[in-house]
Amino acid sequence: MLEKIKQFVGNLSINKPVFPFSAKSIQFCQDLSKILTTDTKLRPYQDLVALGYWLRPSHLKQLQSDFENKEAIHQPRGLAFHITPGNVDTMFAYSWLISLLAGNKNIVRLSSKGGEAQQVLLSTIEKLLNSADFVNIRQNNLLIMYEHNDEISGYLSSICDTRVIWGGDDTIKKIRQFPILATSKDIVFADRFSFALFNSENIINSAELPKLCQLFYRDIYTFGQQACSSPRLLVWYGSNDSNRQAKILFWMEFKKLLGQSSKPLAAAAVNKLVHSQLMAMMGNKLNMKLFPDLYRININEVSSDLWKQHCGEGLLYEAEINHFSELNKFTNTSFQTCTYTGFSREQLKQEVQNGELQHILRFVPVGHALNFESVWDGMDLFSEFSVISTFS
Amino acid sequence: MSKFVIDPFYKLPVYGIAQEEKECLLNDALNQLNNHHYKYCQNYNNLIDSIGFSLTVDTYVEQPYVMARLFKILELKSVVAKEIFKQLNSSGTSSQVVSKIFLNAQAAKVQSKVLAKILLDLFERKQLGKQRLPMLFIEAPDIIKNRNSFSARGAGIQGLSFLGRNHTYALNNDMTLNHKAIDGFIEQFQYEPVLIFGFTFMIWKYFIEVLKKKNKNYSFEQGLLLHSGGWKKLQAIAVDNQEFKHQVKLALGNVSVHNFYGMVEQTGTISIECEAGYLHPPVFSDILIRDPLTLKVKKTGEEGLIQLFSILPESYPGQSLLTEDMGQVIGRDDCVCGRKGQYFKVVGRLAQAENRGCSDTFSE
Numbered sequence A: 001m002l003e004k005i006k007q008f009v010g011n012l013s014i015n016k017p018v019f020p021f022s023a024k025s026i027q028f029c030q031d032l033s034k035i036l037t038t039d040t041k042l043r044p045y046q047d048l049v050a051l052g053y054w055l056r057p058s059h060l061k062q063l064q065s066d067f068e069n070k071e072a073i074h075q076p077r078g079l080a081f082h083i084t085p086g087n088v089d090t091m092f093a094y095s096w097l098i099s100l101l102a103g104n105k106n107i108v109r110l111s112s113k114g115g116e117a118q119q120v121l122l123s124t125i126e127k128l129l130n131s132a133d134f135v136n137i138r139q140n141n142l143l144i145m146y147e148h149n150d151e152i153s154g155y156l157s158s159i160c161d162t163r164v165i166w167g168g169d170d171t172i173k174k175i176r177q178f179p180i181l182a183t184s185k186d187i188v189f190a191d192r193f194s195f196a197l198f199n200s201e202n203i204i205n206s207a208e209l210p211k212l213c214q215l216f217y218r219d220i221y222t223f224g225q226q227a228c229s230s231p232r233l234l235v236w237y238g239s240n241d242s243n244r245q246a247k248i249l250f251w252m253e254f255k256k257l258l259g260q261s262s263k264p265l266a267a268a269a270v271n272k273l274v275h276s277q278l279m280a281m282m283g284n285k286l287n288m289k290l291f292p293d294l295y296r297i298n299i300n301e302v303s304s305d306l307w308k309q310h311c312g313e314g315l316l317y318e319a320e321i322n323h324f325s326e327l328n329k330f331t332n333t334s335f336q337t338c339t340y341t342g343f344s345r346e347q348l349k350q351e352v353q354n355g356e357l358q359h360i361l362r363f364v365p366v367g368h369a370l371n372f373e374s375v376w377d378g379m380d381l382f383s384e385f386s387v388i389s390t391f392s
Numbered sequence B: 001m002s003k004f005v006i007d008p009f010y011k012l013p014v015y016g017i018a019q020e021e022k023e024c025l026l027n028d029a030l031n032q033l034n035n036h037h038y039k040y041c042q043n044y045n046n047l048i049d050s051i052g053f054s055l056t057v058d059t060y061v062e063q064p065y066v067m068a069r070l071f072k073i074l075e076l077k078s079v080v081a082k083e084i085f086k087q088l089n090s091s092g093t094s095s096q097v098v099s100k101i102f103l104n105a106q107a108a109k110v111q112s113k114v115l116a117k118i119l120l121d122l123f124e125r126k127q128l129g130k131q132r133l134p135m136l137f138i139e140a141p142d143i144i145k146n147r148n149s150f151s152a153r154g155a156g157i158q159g160l161s162f163l164g165r166n167h168t169y170a171l172n173n174d175m176t177l178n179h180k181a182i183d184g185f186i187e188q189f190q191y192e193p194v195l196i197f198g199f200t201f202m203i204w205k206y207f208i209e210v211l212k213k214k215n216k217n218y219s220f221e222q223g224l225l226l227h228s229g230g231w232k233k234l235q236a237i238a239v240d241n242q243e244f245k246h247q248v249k250l251a252l253g254n255v256s257v258h259n260f261y262g263m264v265e266q267t268g269t270i271s272i273e274c275e276a277g278y279l280h281p282p283v284f285s286d287i288l289i290r291d292p293l294t295l296k297v298k299k300t301g302e303e304g305l306i307q308l309f310s311i312l313p314e315s316y317p318g319q320s321l322l323t324e325d326m327g328q329v330i331g332r333d334d335c336v337c338g339r340k341g342q343y344f345k346v347v348g349r350l351a352q353a354e355n356r357g358c359s360d361t362f363s364e
C-alpha cells in the first residue's frame, strides 16, 4: 500500500497543474450528481441522493460564483490528505470534492467502518474516474482504505500541504502525533454535539404539526442519531405553561411516527437503557418516557461527560427554558448545530449578537440538521482549502 | 445485615424448593436488600428515585434492576472505602473496560460459603464424598498473583481452591502444558476422586487440543470437571457442549463435565449444568427473561435478556441485574434430573449495536 501511495505522490509533480473550479472538476461533479440523482438503484440510499442534489449544476454554479466573488484571490494549497469518518457514509466525498473544486490534489483515507452507502458511492466514483474524460483527475486524486497504520499516516502527514482530520477528538489526538511541514496546516473536526430549539408558543398555534414531526424525525434518525449535527437535546422555549402544553401536543403527534420505521435493534434499546440508568445514577432527575425506538429523558443540565456517553439511536434529552440565558446550562464550546422552529433567522441573529446562544456554529430550520454545507464547524471550507493572495 | 437476609437460606436444600415457594422467599430477601442499598449506595438511591422503581414489591417482575454494564462505568458500592476487603474485576477480553465489584469481609465470606454449599451438593450427587478433593486447575499459577485485585478467572480459582487440596496448575505461565505437574498429579490421584477446573475456551485451546496433538491422554477413575466462560469462541470453531464433553472424556478418562453460568457481579451464586444439560439456579438466586425491546417478562421457552437475582450482594447493589446475555427458561420444577425450581439455557450475548459515533475514525 505504501509503495502504491509513494508512486502516486511521485507522479504528482509531473502532472499538469490544476486550477480552482476547472472545467474538468465541474464536469466530474455534475456527472456524479447525475448518476446519484437518476440511477434508480441508488434510490434507497437517501444520503447519496442528497449528495447528488448538493452537486446539482445550479448549486455548483452558486459555489463557483461565491468562490470567485471573494475579495482576495484564492489559490489551491496543493496536496490535501483527508482522514474521513465512518459514521456518515458520504462525508469523505464532501471533504474531497470541496478540496477538488478548490483546485487541490487529494489523498483520501476512507474509514473501513463505513456502511453500505459508502461502498456504493465509492464504486460509483471509481467507475467515473476510470473513464477517459477524467484521466487528469485520476492522476491527482487517490482514494484509499487502510487499517490503522503509523507508517502510512506518518508519511502522508509529512508531505501534504493540508491535512484534514475528521473523526473527532481521539482521531485528532492520534493523527497530530505525526508532524506536518511548517507551511502545512490542519483542518480538524472535533467532537461536536447539537440540539433542537423549539418555540413552544409557536408549536401550540401550529397548523402544521404533522409536517414538523416528520422533519424532526428525519433530523433525529438519519445516521442513527450519531452524526455531529444530529440533535440529541430538545429545548423548549417559552413560559412554563406554554412549554407544558406544547410538549403534550407535539409528542402526541410525534408518537404516531414511532414503531413504523425499520425495526429498532435490540442492542440499541439496551444501550439506551444503560445510558438512562447511568444518567439516573449520576443524580439527574429523569422523567423518562420510553418507547423502544425513542427514549425521552428530561434533564436540568448536561455535563460534558454525558454528551460523550450519548449512544444515539433515538435517545433524546429534553429541557425547558424561559430565557435564552438558561441555555448555558447545556451548551459548551463543543456545540455545533441548533435546529430551530418558531423563530426567525433575524431573531436568532439578534440573540447571538446580544451575547446569548453562545458557542453555536450553525442554525438551521428543523429538517435540515444533516444537510451538509460548505461552511462547516464554523469554517468556510473553500477558504480553508485555499491560500489567499493580496494585492495593494 | 445480609447475614440476616441470607441466614435462613443456608439451611434450605440447594435445589429442593419448588419455584412458587422459592419466589416468595427470594422476593422477601430482595426487598430487604433493595432497602439496604437504597440507604447506603447513593447511586442506587438516585436510580430508584429517578426512575420510579419501588423498593418493596410483591413479585419478581416488579423488582427494580440495575443494568449490569453500569458496573463497568461507575464504582457502585454500599460500603465505605475503609471497609473494602477485596475488589473483583471482570476479565474484559473483548473490551478494555472491566467491571469493578467491591466486597467487605463479610460479603467475601458469604460468597465462599454459598459457593461451597452449591458445590458440595454436586459432590454429594456425584458421590465424591465430603472430604476435600485433589484439584487440578487448567490455568497458569500467575493468574492469582495479585491478591488484592482479582480477575474473574482468578476469583473463580480463589473461590474454589478451599474446597480442594494439592492444588496443581496444569499450565506454565506461557500457557504451555506443564507436563511434570500433570504427570505428578495423575500418578498420585489417578484412582481417587479429583476436581478439575478451568475456563471453557482455555481448557479447549491450551489443554484438550494440545493433548490431542501430542496423542496423549490420561485416565482418571473418578473426576469432576467444572468449567465456565461462555461458548462464543468455541461456537466459532464449531465445538458444541457435546463435542466438548466427548473430547474431555477421551483426554481425561472417567470425568463428568459440568458447565456453569455466573458473573463476577454475582460471584458465589453460580448456576450449574445438570445431567440433562440445563442450568439450575441455586436457592440463593434465580433468573427472569425480559424482552430487550419492551422489557416485558417473557414466557417459558421464549428468548430474551437474562435478569439475574442473587441475595448475596450486600456491599454493592448487585442483587438484581439485567445482563446482556440472552437466554430462555426451559421449565420449572420438572427437570428430569430431579432438581426443583426454574431451569434455563444461555443462548449467547446480545449482538452489539453498531456504534459509529463521530469519533470512530481511528478506533478500529
Ligand SMILES: [Zn+2]
Pocket: B274, B275, B276, B277, B278, B280, B335, B336, B337, B338, B339, B343
Ligand atoms: Zn436438570
